[in-house]
Amino acid sequence: MHILLVEDDTDLADSIAAALRSQGWRVDVSDRGEPVQRSLTQDSYDILLLDLGLPGIDGLETLRRARDSGWLEPILVLTARDSVDDRVAGLETGADDYLCKPFAPAELIARVRALVRRHEHRQAGVYRLGDLSFDTHSQRAWLGERPLSLTARESIVLQYLMARSSEVVAREQLNTLVPGWGPGVSDNALELLMSRLRAKIEPAMVLLRTVRGLGYMLEARDEPPSQ
Incomplete structure (x- = not known):
């Protein structure tokens, strides 16, 4: 599996990437939303893990641009914003799932597996x-x-x-x-x-x-x- 992780907290990004790589997955990390759209068109990613509180363009705008560009793979939002309004905004903008910080690495890994598996089934019809x-x-x-x-x-x-x-x-x-x-x-x-x-x-x-x-x-x- 090839994963793009967008998270501006360096320590947290390193921790998440290490947990994902322990499963044998390839993980690319970005600390800003601006390069995401180009990365999604240049590389074949299976899932995007996206923080909402990013510098520059925030996570919601990054999410919107990804979907507007036609990217159809799963997007899992990772954020400390845990209000119902924030979750609804993320889902309505195009996220497939929403995981609030702090979270256990095991839960993140399970969510990633479930989203990618569901997407593969959907693609197969x-x-x-x-x-x-x-x-x-x-x-x-x-x-x-x-x-x-x-x-x-x-x-x-x-x-x-x-x-x-x-x-x-x-x-x-x-x-x-x-x-x-x-x-x-x-x-x-x-x-x-x-x-x-x-x-x-x-x-x-x-x-x-x-x-x-x-x-x-x-x-x-x-x-x-x-x-």
Whole structure:
């Protein structure tokens, strides 16, 4: 993996780069945002790790310029700004994930792996989780080698959840995706859809969890479901 790290704190940049290099990854480091756009066009990077509090043009502007130039690979924002507004601004500008300082090197490494893996699956057009796969081109799901019979609504929801596996997806987000639904759809209607979908995918070593007060999360199971 080839990583571009943009961080103006020299000691922190050295520490992060050392942790990433311990995984056998190549890491280039910049302490300013201005060279980033040129670097992204000249080298083949798998992911950009970007601090927001940079001298000169800040991280948000650097992020905006990277996306405006057509760079599609994952961007992970690393910052001490931990307010909801800051996180929303970073995500809406084009970041794929947001990690607040201070953080453990192990968490950073896990986030990097997850973002790059998710991007590779998206590029291939197939999402995989446990024994479950979803082909975005044919809009078909599979349990191992067996095709899975889904309604149109179930297919839309499953694709969205698989693209964001291990993340909590709000009920409101799902409501806006389903044709004919909207913000006013009853919780019971969505819960019924999720219950039917849960029963269909349960054998695939995946777990569709209800996160009380927030939404739903699709994640891999450690053990098969009890009989």
